[in-house]
Amino acid sequence: MNLMKDRLLLIIFACVVLAAPLIFAPTGAAYPDLLQRFAIYGIFAIGFNILFGLTGYLSFGHAAFLGVGSYSAVWMFKLLSMNIVPALLLSIVIAGVFSLLIGYISLRRSGIYFSILTLALAQMCYNLAYSVLTPLTNGETGLQLRLDDPRILDAAGDAGSLPSTNFFGLEMKEVFWNPTIFGYDLQFNWGYYVCALLLILSFWISIRIFRSPFGLILRAVKTNQTRLNYTGINSRPYTLAAFVISGMFAGLAGGLLATMDPLAGAERMQWTVGGEVVLMVVLGGMGTLSGPVLGAVFIKYFENIFSKINDGVLHGWFAIMPEWIENAMVLIVSPFVGKGWHLTLGALFMIVVIFLPGGLVEGAQKIGAKLSGANKRAAKVGIE
Amino acid sequence: MSKLIMNRRGLLKTGAAVGAGMAMPTILTAASHAGYTNAPTGSTVTLGFNVPQTGAYADEGADELRAYELAVKHLNGQGDGGMMNTFSSKELKGNGILGKEVAFVTGDTQTKSDAARASAQSMIQKDGAVMITGGSSSGVAIAVQGLCQEAGVIFMAGLTHSNDTTGKDKKANGFRHFFNGYMSAAALAPVLAEMYGEDRNAYHLTADYTWGWTQQESIQAATEAKGWNTVANVLTPLTTTDFSSYVAPVLNSGADILVLNHYGGNMINSLTSAVQFGLRDKMVNGKNFEIVVPLYSRLMARGAGENVKGIFGSTNWHWSLQDEGSKAFVQSFGQEYGFPPSQAAHTVYCQTLLYADACERAGTHNPCGVAEALEGFKFSGLGNGDVEYRAEDHQCFKDVLVVKGKENPTSEFDLLEVVQVTPRAQVEYPADHPMFAGGALGSCNAGG
Numbered sequence: 001m002n003l004m005k006d007r008l009l010l011i012i013f014a015c016v017v018l019a020a021p022l023i024f025a026p027t028g029a030a031y032p033d034l035l036q037r038f039a040i041y042g043i044f045a046i047g048f049n050i051l052f053g054l055t056g057y058l059s060f061g062h063a064a065f066l067g068v069g070s071y072s073a074v075w076m077f078k079l080l081s082m083n084i085v086p087a088l089l090l091s092i093v094i095a096g097v098f099s100l101l102i103g104y105i106s107l108r109r110s111g112i113y114f115s116i117l118t119l120a121l122a123q124m125c126y127n128l129a130y131s132v133l134t135p136l137t138n139g140e141t142g143l144q145l146r147l148d149d150p151r152i153l154d155a156a157g158d159a160g161s162l163p164s165t166n167f168f169g170l171e172m173k174e175v176f177w178n179p180t181i182f183g184y185d186l187q188f189n190w191g192y193y194v195c196a197l198l199l200i201l202s203f204w205i206s207i208r209i210f211r212s213p214f215g216l217i218l219r220a221v222k223t224n225q226t227r228l229n230y231t232g233i234n235s236r237p238y239t240l241a242a243f244v245i246s247g248m249f250a251g252l253a254g255g256l257l258a259t260m261d262p263l264a265g266a267e268r269m270q271w272t273v274g275g276e277v278v279l280m281v282v283l284g285g286m287g288t289l290s291g292p293v294l295g296a297v298f299i300k301y302f303e304n305i306f307s308k309i310n311d312g313v314l315h316g317w318f319a320i321m322p323e324w325i326e327n328a329m330v331l332i333v334s335p336f337v338g339k340g341w342h343l344t345l346g347a348l349f350m351i352v353v354i355f356l357p358g359g360l361v362e363g364a365q366k367i368g369a370k371l372s373g374a375n376k377r378a379a380k381v382g383i384e
Numbered sequence: 385m386s387k388l389i390m391n392r393r394g395l396l397k398t399g400a401a402v403g404a405g406m407a408m409p410t411i412l413t414a415a416s417h418a419g420y421t422n423a424p425t426g427s428t429v430t431l432g433f434n435v436p437q438t439g440a441y442a443d444e445g446a447d448e449l450r451a452y453e454l455a456v457k458h459l460n461g462q463g464d465g466g467m468m469n470t471f472s473s474k475e476l477k478g479n480g481i482l483g484k485e486v487a488f489v490t491g492d493t494q495t496k497s498d499a500a501r502a503s504a505q506s507m508i509q510k511d512g513a514v515m516i517t518g519g520s521s522s523g524v525a526i527a528v529q530g531l532c533q534e535a536g537v538i539f540m541a542g543l544t545h546s547n548d549t550t551g552k553d554k555k556a557n558g559f560r561h562f563f564n565g566y567m568s569a570a571a572l573a574p575v576l577a578e579m580y581g582e583d584r585n586a587y588h589l590t591a592d593y594t595w596g597w598t599q600q601e602s603i604q605a606a607t608e609a610k611g612w613n614t615v616a617n618v619l620t621p622l623t624t625t626d627f628s629s630y631v632a633p634v635l636n637s638g639a640d641i642l643v644l645n646h647y648g649g650n651m652i653n654s655l656t657s658a659v660q661f662g663l664r665d666k667m668v669n670g671k672n673f674e675i676v677v678p679l680y681s682r683l684m685a686r687g688a689g690e691n692v693k694g695i696f697g698s699t700n701w702h703w704s705l706q707d708e709g710s711k712a713f714v715q716s717f718g719q720e721y722g723f724p725p726s727q728a729a730h731t732v733y734c735q736t737l738l739y740a741d742a743c744e745r746a747g748t749h750n751p752c753g754v755a756e757a758l759e760g761f762k763f764s765g766l767g768n769g770d771v772e773y774r775a776e777d778h779q780c781f782k783d784v785l786v787v788k789g790k791e792n793p794t795s796e797f798d799l800l801e802v803v804q805v806t807p808r809a810q811v812e813y814p815a816d817h818p819m820f821a822g823g824a825l826g827s828c829n830a831g832g
Contacts, residue, residue, distance in 0.1 A: 031509035033502065131592050131619060140593030140622060141523045141548075142497045144530055147824050161826050162534060173534075187509070261505070263527060265497040303499075304506055310490045339437040339492055 006207050013290060014200045021192065025184035027301070032175065032189040033260070034304050038297045039195035040256045043202045045280040045292030047249020050209055051242045052278070053287035056222035057110065060274045061102060061118030064125040065095040065247040067269030069254025071129070071136070074143045074264045081153035082163045084172065084194070084259040088252060095251020096244055098125075103243035107236055110225065119271060126269040142265030165259045167194055172259055191260055198256065199293070202249060207289060209245070218242050250277075283352055285359025294360050302345045309337035420750045421536035421831030422512045429484040429749060431456070431736070432491065432507030434518035434528060435542065439495035440622060440649040441520035443683045444728040448518060448542055449490060450721055451729035455736035458716070459486045466716040470709040470765040471737060475744035482743055489513060495520070495622070497527035504528045508535050514749050515540060517735055520648070520728065521622075522546030522595035529558035536831020538751045540735040543728045545647070545679055547598035550779035551820035556828040557751055559758055559778045561738065561771075562731045563811070565599035566819055568678045568698040569606035571784040571806035576696060580641065580674055582611035587639035589630055589654055591646050592619040600645045602819060603678050615639040620646070620654070627654040631661050640668040642675045651677055652687035659691040680787055683726050685799035692789030692799065699785045701730040701767050702802055710767040724797050734766045738773075752828040770808070776815035777825070784811050 016023065017039070024030040029038075048062055069091035076087035106117040129137040137143055145162050154163065165172045172191035179186055209215045217238050220228045228235050258264055267273075276299065284295025314333055318326040336344045356363045424430070433452045435445035457463045461478030468476050480486050489511040491503030500519070507513040516532050517540035519525035525544035532539035533555040541549055541560040545568070550560050576584075586607060590596040596619070604614050615637050620630055631654070634642055642663060646654050658664075658675055666673040677684075680697030703714045703724035713733065717725040725733070738758065746753035759775035768782040786804040793799050813820070 028510065031506060033505040033509050037502065127621075130621065140497075141526055141553075144527075144553075147826055161829050164534065261501055261531065263497065263501065263530065265523075265527070267496045267498055304502060307492050307503075308489065308506065308511075312488075312490075338490075 002211065006211065009289065010200075010204055010207060013203055013293075017196045017200055018193075020196070021186050021188050022181065025182070025186060027305070029301055029305055030184070030186065032173070032187055032192050034300065035192045036195050036256075036260045037300045037304070039192065039199045040253050040260070041277075041280065041296035041300055042199050042293040043195075043256070044250055044253035044277055045284065045296040046199075046202045046206050047246040047253070048277045049246075049281050049286060049288075049292040050206060050218075050249070051246040052281055053292070054210070054215060054218035054222060055239050055242050057107075057239060057243070058115045058278065059106070059118040059243070059246075060115055060271060060278065061106070061122030061125075062246065062250045062277055063269050063271060063274035064102065064122040065099055065250035066254040066257070066273060067125065067129060067264065067266065068098050069095045069251035070258045070264035070268055071143060071254075072251070073255040073258035074145070074262055077145060077151075077165065077258070077262050078143075078149040079152065081151060082165050083153070084165055084167050084255075087165075087259060088255045091251045091255030091258070092248050093251075095254065096248045099244045099247020099250075100240070103240050103247065107239050107243060119274070122269065122274055123271055126266060126271070129266040129269055137264070137266060140266060142263050145262050162262075165191075165262055194259070195256055198252065202252075203289070203293070210289060214238065214241070279349060283349060283359055285361035288359065288361045291359045291361040298360065299345065302341055306337050306341040306344065307339065311338070419830070420752070422508065422514045424484055424512070424514060424749055427484055428487040429481050430507075430511055430513045431486060431488045431739075432504065432511065432513030432516040432518075433488055434491045434493055434500060434504050434507065434516055436495045436520050436524070437492040441495050441543075441647070442649075443687070444520040444543055444648060444681070444726065445493075445518075447683065447726045447729045448520065448732045451717065451725060451733040452488065452490075452517070452736060454717060454720055455733045456486045456488055457720075459736070459740050463720070464712075464716050467709050467713045467733065467737060467766055470712050471741070472764045473741050473745070475741050476737065481740045482747070482749065486740070493519065493521075493524050493528075495524060497524055500524040500528050501531050504531055505535070508532075508537055513537065514751075515739055515754075517732060517739070518542045519544050521593070522549055522598075523593045523622075525549055526553045526594060529553070529555050533557045533826070533829055536751060536829045538739065538754050540732075540739050542732045542735065544595070545599065546595035547602065547819050548594045548823075550777045551598070552823035553594075554777050554823050554825050556755060556778075556825045559735070559738075559755075559773065561735050561780045563698075563700050563782070563784055564779065565595070565602040565678075566813055566817070567784050567811040568599065569602035570811040570813075571786050571804075572603070572676070572678055572696065572698050573606035573610050575786045575804055576607065576676060577610035577612075579696065581671065584612045584641045584671070585615050585639045585669065586612050586641040586643050586676075587615045587634050587637050588617040588643045588645060589627070589634075590617055590619050591650055592621050595647070596645045598819065599678055600643075603643055603645070605819075612641070620650070622650065624650065625653055627657040628661070630654070631657045631663070634658070634663065635661065635666070638668070640671050640673050642673070644675065644677045645679075646677070647679055647681075648684060649687070651684050655688045655691050655695075680800065681727050682724075682797065682799055683728070685789060686796060693791050695789045696803070697787055699787050699800070700727045702727065702785055702787060702800055703730075704798070704800075704802065705767060705785075707767060707769070709765045713767060730767060737766070738763075750830055752830045755828045774815065777820065781808055781812055783808050 021030050072091040072094040073087035076090050102121045170190045175187045175189045177188040221235050280295035281292045285291025314330045318329045435448045437445050458466045458468050489507050493500035504516050515538045520543045522544040525541050529539045539558040547565045588600050590600040644654050663673050677697040680699045685692045714724050742754045742757035746757040758773050761773045764770045771782040784806045785802050787800040788803050790801045
C-alpha cells in the first residue's frame with residue numbers, strides 16, 4: 001500500500017518536474033536560468049530536510065557545503081574538463097568530506113548548541129574562502145574560468161571564447177527546443193533537464209530514506225533522543241550519517257549551480273544562504289517529502305520575479321484605471337514589490353508559520369480537503 | 385511509519401500548487417533567435433539596468449537608476465535631450481535606437497556576484513535584453529561582464545574602478561567608460577606629494593575585493609615613486625560597518641597618512657571612525673596627520689558630512705564642471721529630480737548614450753557590430769573633454785579630476801571642489817602594463 005502511494009507520488013512529482021517549462025509559462029518564471037535554480041535549490045532543500053525534517057537537528061551551516069561544492073566543480077572545469085560528470089562527482093565527495101568533519105565536531109552537542117556550532121564553522125569557511133584562501137577561491141570576485149586554463153581532457157577549442165559546460169557534448173545552456181505553445185514562447189534546455197533528472201533522483205532517494213529503518217531511527221532521534229539512547233542505540237552514527245548525506249546533497253546542488261554558471265563566489269557560503277534553506281524547508285513543510293521543493297520554488301520565485309517588478313511595471317498593471325487611482329495603487333503596492341520583496345516574503349513567512357505550521361503542503365491539503373467537501377477526518381490524515 | 389505519508393488527494397493538490405498556485409500576471413517577453421542573442425523583433429528594444437538597490441552601494445545604485453531612466457527618456461525623444469545635444473556624434477535623433485523605442489528592465493544586484501548574475505541572466509533569458517549595464521562594485525561588474533560575454537550580449541560597465549575590469553578580467557563584449565585605480569593614482573600622487581611632502585609614511589585600509597586590491601596596488605606604486613613609504617596595508621571585508629578596530633592600530637604604527645581604499649557606505653564609516661579617533665588633529669613625525677580617499681563621490685561626501693573637509697581624492701566627473709556637456713546634463717537631471725547628478729549617474733548616462741550611438745553607427749544591435757563601432761571610438765561633449773574608447777582593452781581614456789572636500793560648502797550638494805583637472809596624457813598607460821596584464825579580450829560573442 002505504502003509502496004503504491006510512494007510510486008504514485010514519485011510519478012506525479014516526475015511529471016510536474018519534467019513539464020515545468022510548460023507549467024511555469026503563465027507565471028513568467030519559465031526561463032532556463034530560474035527553472036534550474038528551482039531544481040537546484042529543490043535538491044538542496046531535499047537534502048537539508050533529511051537532516052532537519054527527520055532528526056530535528058537544525059543546521060545553519062549547510063551554505064558551506066553548497067559553496068564547497070561550487071568551488072570543487074569550478075576547479076574541475078578549470079583543470080580537467082568542461083564535462084559536468086567529474087565536476088559533480090568531486091563536489092559531492094568534497095562536500096561529503098567537509099560535512100563529515102563539521103558534523104563530527106558539531107554533533108557532539110544537540111539543540112541550540114549544535115546550531116551555533118554549525119553556524120560558527122560555516123562562517124569560518126566563509127571567511128577562509130573570502131580572504132585567507134584567496135589563491136584557491138579568488139576572494140570576493142569569485143572563482144571564474146579563464147581562457148588559459150589547462151583543461152587537460154578537453155580538445156583545444158575556439159581560442160577566443162570560453163568553452164561551455166556540457167554533459168558528453170550536450171551543452172548545458174543550449175536551448176534544444178523552442179516551441180510556441182498557447183502563445184507562450186517556451187525554452188527547453190539541456191541544463192534544466194540535467195538538474196530535473198537529478199532532482200527526481202534526489203526525491204526518490206529521499207523517499208527511500210524516509211521509509212527505511214534508518215529513517216525510522218532518525219525520526220526516533222527527533223521524538224526522544226534520550227529514550228533512544230536508553231534502549232541501547234547509539235544515535236550519533238545515525239545523525240552523523242544523516243548530516244553527511246544532507247551535506248552531499250548540498251554539495252551536489254553547489255556543483256549544479258556551477259554547471260549552470262561556472263562561477264563560484266564566497267557569498268554562496270554566507271550564513272544568509274544557510275538561513276535561506278531553513279526558510280525553504282519550514283515554508284514548504286518540514287518533514288514532508290514534497291514540502292522542501294515547494295518552499296525552494298516559492299522563495300526563488302520571489303527573489304527573481306518579485307524583485308523585478310519596478311514602478312514602470314506597476315503602472316502597466318494598473319493602466320486601465322483612472323490616473324489618480326493608478327498612481328495611488330502604484331504607491332500602495334510598490335513598497336511590497338521590487339526592492340521590497342523581502343518585506344512580502346517576511347510577511348508570508350510569518351503567516352505560514354503562525355497559521356500553517358505544516359507549511360505550504362499543509363495549506364494545499366487543507367484547501368484540497370475543503371474543495372472536495374471531504375470531512376475533517378480526511379484533512380487530519382493529510383496533515384499527519 | 386506512516387506518519388508522513390500523504391494521501392493521494394493531498395499529493396495531487398501539492399502537485400497542482402507547484403504549478404498553478406502562484407499564478408502571476410505574466411511579464412513574459414518573446415525571445416528571438418535570429419543571428420544573435422535577443423535580436424529585437426518588435427517595435428521596442430530592451431536594455432537591462434542591473435544596479436545595487438540594497439547593500440553598501442545602494443545610494444550609488446539609486447542614482448544610477450535615475451540617470452538610466454533619464455537617458456531612456458532622451459533617447460526616446462522626451463525631455464530636453466540632455467547631453468545628446470552636446471555629444472560630438474550626431475547619430476541619435478530622439479527616435480529610440482535604430483528607430484525602435486527603448487524599453488528597459490531593472491534588477492537588484494544586492495552587491496553580490498551571484499545575485500547580480502541571476503538578475504542579469506533573467507534579463508537576458510526572460511526579458512530579452514540586448515544590452516546589460518550597471519554595477520556599483522567591481523566584483524559584481526566583473527562577474528556580470530563574464531556572463532554577458534558567454535550569453536552574447538554587450539555589457540556597458542557602470543561604476544567599476546578596479547584595474548581588473550579592463551585588465552586581467554577584460555572581455556570582448558564588455559566596455560568601461562569609468563576611470564580606474566591606476567588613473568586615480570597617476571592623477572593623485574603628484575598632488576599629494578606637492579601638498580604633503582615627499583617623505584610620508586602611508587597606512588592603507590583596503591576593501592577586501594578586486595577593486596580595493598588593485599586601487600591599493602596602484603596608489604602604493606604611484607606614491608612610492610614620489611618617495612613615500614608604505615607602513616602597512618590592512619584588508620577589511622566589504623560587509624564591515626564598524627571600522628574602529630581597524631583604525632585604532634593606525635595611531636601607533638608610525639604612519640602619518642591614512643589612505644582609505646573604501647567606497648560608498650564603507651568609506652563613510654571608516655572616515656567617520658578615523659575622524660572620531662582624532663587622527664586629523666594628531667602630529668606624527670613632526671607632520672600633520674592626513675587622510676586620503678583616492679576614489680571620491682559626492683554621495684559619499686554627503687554621507688560623511690563635516691568629516692570630508694580638506695580631504696583629497698579623485699573622481700571621474702563632478703557636476704560643477706563648466707563645459708557644455710556637463711552643464712546640459714546637470715540641468716536636465718536637475719529639472720527631472722531636483723538635485724545634481726553624481727559621478728555614478730554621469731557615467732551610466734554616458735554609457736547608455738554611447739551604446740545607442742554605437743548601434744546607430746553600426747546599423748545593428750548585433751553585439752559584434754556594436755563592439756566594432758565602440759572600439760577606438762573618439763568622442764567629446766559628454767563632460768570629460770576628448771575621450772577615446774581604446775580598442776585593445778575597451779577602456780575609456782580621458783581627463784581625471786583631483787578633488788578636495790570643500791571647507792565652506794554653500795549647499796548640501798556643493799561638497800567637493802575640483803583642485804586639478806589632470807590631463808589624459810598623464811594618466812594613460814600601455815595596454816600591456818603589468819598591473820593590467822594576465823587577461824585577454826578574446827573574441828566577440830554574438831550568441832545566437
